[in-house]
Amino acid sequence: MKIYNTLNNSNIITGFILLGFPCPREGQILLFVLFSILYLLTLIGNSSIICAVGWDQRLHTPMDILLANFSFLEICYVTSTVPNMLANFLSETKVISFSGCFLQFYFFFSLGCTECFFLAAMAFDRYLAICQPLHYPTIMTGQLCTNLVVNSWVFGFLWFLIPIIIISQMAFCGSRIIDHFLCDPGPLLALTCKRAPVMELVFSTLALLPIIILFLFIMGSYSLVLRAVLRVRSAAGQRKAFSTCGSHLAVVSLFYGSVLVMYGSPTSEHEDRMQKIVTLFYSVVTPLLNPVIYSLRNKDMKRALQKFMRIQRKC
Numbered sequence: 448m449k450i451y452n453t454l455n456n457s458n459i460i461t462g463f464i465l466l467g468f469p470c471p472r473e474g475q476i477l478l479f480v481l482f483s484i485l486y487l488l489t490l491i492g493n494s495s496i497i498c499a500v501g502w503d504q505r506l507h508t509p510m511d512i513l514l515a516n517f518s519f520l521e522i523c524y525v526t527s528t529v530p531n532m533l534a535n536f537l538s539e540t541k542v543i544s545f546s547g548c549f550l551q552f553y554f555f556f557s558l559g560c561t562e563c564f565f566l567a568a569m570a571f572d573r574y575l576a577i578c579q580p581l582h583y584p585t586i587m588t589g590q591l592c593t594n595l596v597v598n599s600w601v602f603g604f605l606w607f608l609i610p611i612i613i614i615s616q617m618a619f620c621g622s623r624i625i626d627h628f629l630c631d632p633g634p635l636l637a638l639t640c641k642r643a644p645v646m647e648l649v650f651s652t653l654a655l656l657p658i659i660i661l662f663l664f665i666m667g668s669y670s671l672v673l674r675a676v677l678r679v680r681s682a683a684g685q686r687k688a689f690s691t692c693g694s695h696l697a698v699v700s701l702f703y704g705s706v707l708v709m710y711g712s713p714t715s716e717h718e719d720r721m722q723k724i725v726t727l728f729y730s731v732v733t734p735l736l737n738p739v740i741y742s743l744r745n746k747d748m749k750r751a752l753q754k755f756m757r758i759q760r761k762c
Contacts, residue, residue, distance in 0.1 A: 462542045462543055462544045462545055462547070462548070462623070463542070463543050463545070463623045463624070463625050463630065463635075463638075464540070464541050464542055464543075464623055464624045464625065465531075465535055465541050465542075465543055465625050465627060465628060465629070465630070466541065466624060466625065466626045466627070466628075467532060467535045467536070467541060467627075467628040468628065468723070475536045475537070476536070476537075478536050479533055479536035479537060482529060482532060482533055482536070482731070483533060485529075485731060485732075485735055486525060486530075486731075488735055489521070489522070489525050489731075489734050489738075490522060490525075492735065492737075492738030492739065493518035493519070493521045493522050493734065493737070493738050494518075494522065495738065496514060496515060496518040496738050496741065497515045497519055500512065500514065500515035501515065509572055509587045509589075509591075509592040510569065510572050510573070510576070512592055512596070513565065513568055513569050513572060513592065513595065513596065514569070514741060516565065516596050516599075517562075517565050517566075517569070517737075518737070520558060520561055520562060520565060521562075521734035521737055521738075522734075523554075523558055524555075524558040524559065524562065524730065524734055525730065525731060525734045525735075527551060527554040527555045527558055528551065528555060528628070528629045528730055529731060531543065531547070531551060531629070532628045532629070535628070543630065548630040548635075549611065549614075549615045549630065551629060551630050552614075552629075552630040552631075552632070553607065553608070553611045555629060555630075555730070556607045556611070556632075556654070557603050557604045557606065557607055557608075558603065559706070559729075559730075560602075560603040560604075560657050561599055561600055561602075561603025561604065562603075562702065563603075563657045563658060563661045563662075564598070564599035564602055564603050564657070564661065565599045566661065566665060566695075566698070566699055566702065566703075567661040567664050567665055568595040568599055569695055570664065570665040570668040570669060570695065570699070571664075571668060572587060572592075573668065573669075573692050573695060574668040574669075574671055574672055575587050577672050577675050577676065577692070578671055578672060578675045606653065606657060607650075607653060607654075610646070610649060610650050610653060613646065614632070614636070614646065614650070617639050617640075617643065617646075618639065618640040618641075619639055619640065620638070620639070620640040622638065623638065625638075627722065627723060627726070628723060628726075628727070629726070629730075631722070631726070632647075632650050632654075633722075636650075658703070658706055658707065662703050665703075669692065669696065672692055694740050697740050698733075698736075698737050698740055698741070701729070701733045701736060701737075702729055702733050705725050705728045705729035705733070706729055708725055709722070709725045709726060709729070
């Protein structure tokens with residue numbers, strides 16, 4: 448990778464500068480404390496769901512196995528950005544190396560893409576459970592559940608691999624300042640020596656394809672679920688069906704709502720501050736809220752977490 452300084456092309460820049468959230472030193476320390484607490488709560492909440500699913504035999508269902516993997520994914524997702532952001536709050540230079548920048552770039556988008564696949568797999572599971580209840584045990588087998596988990600990870604991490612490798616080989620000139628708290632493709636491509644409209648179009652298309660296609664798949668699945676639920680004559684049956692899908696729909700709404708706002712329209716329409724806020728919401732706030740949503744709406748999960756916490760206190 449070639450990086451040039453516009454003032455002196457013989458000087459090789461050793462990294463990018465992530466501005467993050469510019470404010471006085473006191474404000475940086477306050478943000479460090481705030482995001483440290485949010486990060487710790489996210490780790491505790493998602494780890495609790497993973498432990499509860501592993502500990503309680505009643506939660507060894509396909510949906511709960513998918514949920515445990517999803518919680519692990521959320522831990523990885525938030526870890527791809529927050530630790531570096533915390534370090535930047537206390538740093539005077541706020542420099543991130545080239546390799547560190549593109550690794551963050553790759554993992555952040557790959558994990559986000561993997562989340563799209565997992566949400567689609569969970570929607571498919573709910574469709575089978577409610578619309579095909581008699582065939583559910585024979586269709587959603589352990590092998591199919593494992594295949595869904597493995598394929599979600601594999602496709603998520605392969606989707607952006609080649610474009611990110613190509614971008615990392617491009618030459619960068621002039622300013623190395625990225626007005627963001629992570630290595631986002633928009634600011635990165637703006638620093639290239641020559642504009643690459645084809646690469647920008649390719650990356651934008653690849654970013655939108657899984658979002659739109661999988662979102663339509665999820666909405667289609669839940670439209671069929673809704674139609675099946677409305678046919679249930681028992682009010683108790685309808686409440687049970689809605690309760691099993693409500694938490695997943697809430698998570699889908701939080702994630703896709705913010706992602707579609709961010710990537711569903713041209714980057715130029717977003718101010719830098721709004722970009723940061725929207726990205727912050729789906730990369731930090733959503734992983735924090737997900738375990739709360741699932742534990743509150745899932746009675747079995749709530750009971751398992753309560754028992755797990757009691758055992759931990761005794762130990």
